[in-house]
Amino acid sequence: MTDLVLVRHGETVWHAENRYAGVSDIELTPRGHEQAARLAGWAAGAGLAAVWASTLSRARITAQAAADQAGLPVRTDARLRELDFGQGEGLTTAEMAARFPEARAAFEADPAANPLPDGEDPHEAAARFAGALHDVAFAHPGGRVLVVAHTTAIRLTLCRLIGVPLGEYRRLFPRLDNCALTELRLRAGRVALLQYNSPIGAVR
DSSP states (O other): OEEEEEEEOOOBTTTTTTOOOSSSOOOBOHHHHHHHHHHHHHHTTSOOSEEEEOSSHHHHHHHHHHHHHHTOOEEEOGGGSOOOOGGGTTOOHHHHHHHSHHHHHHHHHOTTTSOOTTOOOHHHHHHHHHHHHHHHHHHSTTOEEEEEEOHHHHHHHHHHHHTOOGGGHHHHSOOOOTTOEEEEEEETTEEEEEEEEEOTTSOO
C-alpha cells in the first residue's frame, strides 16, 4: 500500500489570464512561491517518504520547498509533465475559439477524443502519467509520497485510475487549485481516492 499526494504546482504568470501552459516552461508568480511555502509547511509534518516532481520548473520549484522542509531530495520524472497543448500553448480559451473555432468546440465536446491541434493524445498522456505513478508507488511501498505535477495530467489520470471515461475529466474534476492536495491509495492493483482538491490546513 502506498499513498500518493498529487499536487498542482504553484500559480504561474499565465494563471491570471488562464493561458494554457502545457510543456511551456512558465515561471511562478510571487503568489505561486507563497503557495509553495504553505505546501512546504504542510510537508514538514506530513510523514513523507519521498518527493517527486515533473521536470518542468514550475513543478520542480514548488516541490523543492516541500522537500527541503521534509528533509528529502526532489526526484523528477519526465512522464509527470503536463500535456503538450500544441497550437493551444500560451493561448486563452477565447483566443483558441478565434483561431481554430471548430477544433476548440470539438475539444470542449470531448477533450479526450479531440485534443487541441497538434496537441498530445490525452489517452497517451494519461498512460504515461499513470505509469510514472505506479513506478513511484512501487519504489516506496508503505510510504506516503508527494508528487508535484500539473492540472490536466492529474485530472486525466484520475479518470484512468478510477475507471471512468477520460472525456469526462473536465466535468468530473472541473478545477484543481494550485497546491491543493489530492490523495490516492494504491494497494494490490486497486486505487482509492482519499481526498480531492483539499486546501492546505483543512487536512492532515
